[in-house]
Amino acid sequence: MADLSLDTSGVTASPRGRRVRGYWANVWNRLRYDYVTLFFLTLIILIILTVIFAPWLAPLDPNKSSMAYRLKPVFYKQFMLGTDEQGRDILSRLIYGGRTSLMMGILPVVFATMIGGFFGVLAGYAGGKLNMVIMRSMDVFFAFPSVLLAVAISGSLGGGLINQLITLTVVLTPPLCRVAETSTSQIRSMDFVDAARASGASTLSIIFRHVLINVVSPVFVYASTLISASILLASGLSFLGLGVSPPTPDWGLMLSTLRQSIYVQPLVCALPGVAILITSIAFNLVSDGLRQAMDVKA
Amino acid sequence: MWLYAARRLLMTIPIGLGVTIICFTLIYLAPGDPVQSLLPPDATASDVAMLRAAYGLDKPIPIQYLIWLGHAVTGDLGTSIQTQRPVLEEVTRALSNTISIAVISTVLAFAIALTLGVIAAYRSGGIVDRIATGVAVLGISVPSFWLGVVLVIIFAVELGWLPATGMGSDGSENFSFLHWDQAKYAILPIVTMTLTPLGIIMRTTRSSIAEVLAQDFIQTLRAKGLGKLAIMRHAIWNAMPQILAMLGLQLGYLIGGSILIETIFTWPGTGFLLNKAILTRDIPLLQGTILVLALAFVAINLLVDLVQTVVDPRIKRA
Numbered sequence: 001m002a003d004l005s006l007d008t009s010g011v012t013a014s015p016r017g018r019r020v021r022g023y024w025a026n027v028w029n030r031l032r033y034d035y036v037t038l039f040f041l042t043l044i045i046l047i048i049l050t051v052i053f054a055p056w057l058a059p060l061d062p063n064k065s066s067m068a069y070r071l072k073p074v075f076y077k078q079f080m081l082g083t084d085e086q087g088r089d090i091l092s093r094l095i096y097g098g099r100t101s102l103m104m105g106i107l108p109v110v111f112a113t114m115i116g117g118f119f120g121v122l123a124g125y126a127g128g129k130l131n132m133v134i135m136r137s138m139d140v141f142f143a144f145p146s147v148l149l150a151v152a153i154s155g156s157l158g159g160g161l162i163n164q165l166i167t168l169t170v171v172l173t174p175p176l177c178r179v180a181e182t183s184t185s186q187i188r189s190m191d192f193v194d195a196a197r198a199s200g201a202s203t204l205s206i207i208f209r210h211v212l213i214n215v216v217s218p219v220f221v222y223a224s225t226l227i228s229a230s231i232l233l234a235s236g237l238s239f240l241g242l243g244v245s246p247p248t249p250d251w252g253l254m255l256s257t258l259r260q261s262i263y264v265q266p267l268v269c270a271l272p273g274v275a276i277l278i279t280s281i282a283f284n285l286v287s288d289g290l291r292q293a294m295d296v297k298a
Numbered sequence: 299m300w301l302y303a304a305r306r307l308l309m310t311i312p313i314g315l316g317v318t319i320i321c322f323t324l325i326y327l328a329p330g331d332p333v334q335s336l337l338p339p340d341a342t343a344s345d346v347a348m349l350r351a352a353y354g355l356d357k358p359i360p361i362q363y364l365i366w367l368g369h370a371v372t373g374d375l376g377t378s379i380q381t382q383r384p385v386l387e388e389v390t391r392a393l394s395n396t397i398s399i400a401v402i403s404t405v406l407a408f409a410i411a412l413t414l415g416v417i418a419a420y421r422s423g424g425i426v427d428r429i430a431t432g433v434a435v436l437g438i439s440v441p442s443f444w445l446g447v448v449l450v451i452i453f454a455v456e457l458g459w460l461p462a463t464g465m466g467s468d469g470s471e472n473f474s475f476l477h478w479d480q481a482k483y484a485i486l487p488i489v490t491m492t493l494t495p496l497g498i499i500m501r502t503t504r505s506s507i508a509e510v511l512a513q514d515f516i517q518t519l520r521a522k523g524l525g526k527l528a529i530m531r532h533a534i535w536n537a538m539p540q541i542l543a544m545l546g547l548q549l550g551y552l553i554g555g556s557i558l559i560e561t562i563f564t565w566p567g568t569g570f571l572l573n574k575a576i577l578t579r580d581i582p583l584l585q586g587t588i589l590v591l592a593l594a595f596v597a598i599n600l601l602v603d604l605v606q607t608v609v610d611p612r613i614k615r616a
Contacts, residue, residue: 136312137316139313139316140313140316140317140319140320141320143313143314143316143317143592143595143596143599144317144320144554144588144592144595145550145551145553145554145555145591145595146551146555147551147554147555147557147558148554148555148557148588148591148592148595151557151572151576151588152320152321152324152584152588153324153327155324155572155575155576155584156324156325156327156328156581156584156585157327157328157329158328158329158579228438228439229438232439232441235441236441236442236443236558239441239443239558239561240557240558240561240573240576241576241577242576252441252443255441255443255444255447259447259562262447262450262451262455263455266451266455266456269447269451270444270447270448270451272444273441273443273444273445273447273448274444276441276444277439277440277441277444280439280440280441281435281436281439284435284438284439285435288435
């Protein structure tokens with residue numbers, strides 16, 4: 001159904017008999033004129049490049065503390081964004097800290113998409129008892145607000161990078177599984193799947209050639225909305241001391257330690273949160289734009 | 299409708315049991331032997347074995363779960379390692395503090411979101427619509443703990459209008475929203491809590507009203523000669539079940555996910571309790587608080603579904 005409406009829009013947009021575009025060309029064509037999405041997409045790419053090339057871009061050593069330069073304001077000598085309670089350069093720490101924060105935004109979503117997608121497609125395609133077992137177990141996780149579930153798992157496992165990664169993956173898997181299951185069972189009941197089966201296609205070939213290809217878009221769009229949620233959750237956990245251990249720079253952790261100094265340097269203390277906010281807005285708006293361009297219903 | 303209500307009620311039982319299983323498993327996620335953390339490091343092997351037997355930890359895990367569940371059902375959630383008080387007592391005392399600010403925030407968010415959302419849908423593309431869209435994006439993107447810190451910086455540190463943390467000198471026992479010198483402690487936590495549900499409810503309001511406005515019966519109303527406002531009234535009532543569902547969900551999220559905001563404002567609710575439990579590695583307290591909060595979330599969802607069937611007679615999913 002979605003494909004039909006896509007085609008007509010492509011045809012009406014090019015009445016002069018230009019060639020009919022494919023799905024991805026259509027998506028790109030719509031994205032090309034969506035300047036808000038393009039702007040924030042560029043921003044995300046810049047942020048990613050910045051954290052990748054952190055060693056060359058960071059002006060100072062993020063872990064070099066100095067008692068003489070504690071809690072200095074913005075633009076103080078060589079410290080462009082001031083210093084923290086140990087005299088470390090905030091700008092350098094923000095650049096390095098983006099590594100953990102971005103990793104915690106993207107990696108758990110990738111893992112959860114693989115795990116949730118696998119079980120979702122399995123449940124949606126198999127139906128029956130297997131569907132019930134998988135989806136009812138996922139329902140139990142939906143009985144927890146995501147923050148609470150994250151705190152429960154992380155609080156029991158303890159802090160650390162790996163534990164945080166495990167926690168976020170567990171928290172994000174059930175919603176992705178549900179999206180994958182819903183769209184798989186929708187696709188499965190469509191006529192073209194029956195047609196494929198009637199013409200002798202094997203189950204595996206139906207799953208990979210006909211079902212999976214149609215499930216990818218909704219799952220991909222939904223996964224992209226989760227990146228910002230994952231960044232927020234991760235920085236929240238780090239803020240509670242359940243993330244990376246100091247002195248590793250991390251936006252949530254920086255905010256948590258700088259909070260003690262709001263009476264000394266209020267502006268500097270708010271900076272790590274600004275980094276989280278900008279990244280999170282960028283991912284949210286890009287995923288909104290992607291959803292519109294890919295014509296996936298929320 | 300009654301059949302649906304009964305089915306929905308029955309569906310809650312396996313979910314509730316699943317929640318208890320997850321909460322029970324939390325102890326086994328924790329690194330180290332739970333018994334070791336209760337005993338001084340110089341305890342003898344026989345002491346360890348004795349305590350293990352006393353806690354039933356020498357039995358197979360399914361049996362342990364049933365014993366634990368039996369205790370939990372009768373309200374015995376164990377004892378906090380740190381305070382040596384019953385966990386249930388600690389949680390219920392904190393719960394009222396969390397519920398009070400969560401409910402006020404939800405009501406506030408609902409009132410503002412409904413007003414803005416309706417205007418945004420009424421004049422789509424107008425200035426209110428743009429503001430509403432901006433607030434909605436901000437609401438889902440802002441780290442609530444950072445917003446809290448910023449509000450403290452502005453209103454407590456720079457302006458000095460409101461207190462930064464706590465619940466006032468009288469503590470939570472005598473707290474009352476009717477006295478300004480106490481109620482002012484709740485303002486910043488409530489404002490911080492409001493933004494996210496505000497954005498999300500507004501988004502739902504706007505999109506569900508727009509969805510209703512696109513339906514055929516609206517065309518009929520227009521053909522009958524109804525005014526714009528009267529049509530809007532129809533649209534709002536038709537969109538209400540969806541908005542109410544989102545409202546309930548958001549209330550549940552606020553109550554269950556209050557840990558960050560309560561930690562910033564040292565507001566003595568369940569989230570603050572959870573943070574304390576994490577810092578002191580008080581696993582029974584952590585487990586008990588999470589169990590109570592998750593069950594509260596399940597109950598709220600159940601309530602929302604039931605209210606929805608009452609509000610919207612079209613729902614007869616029985």
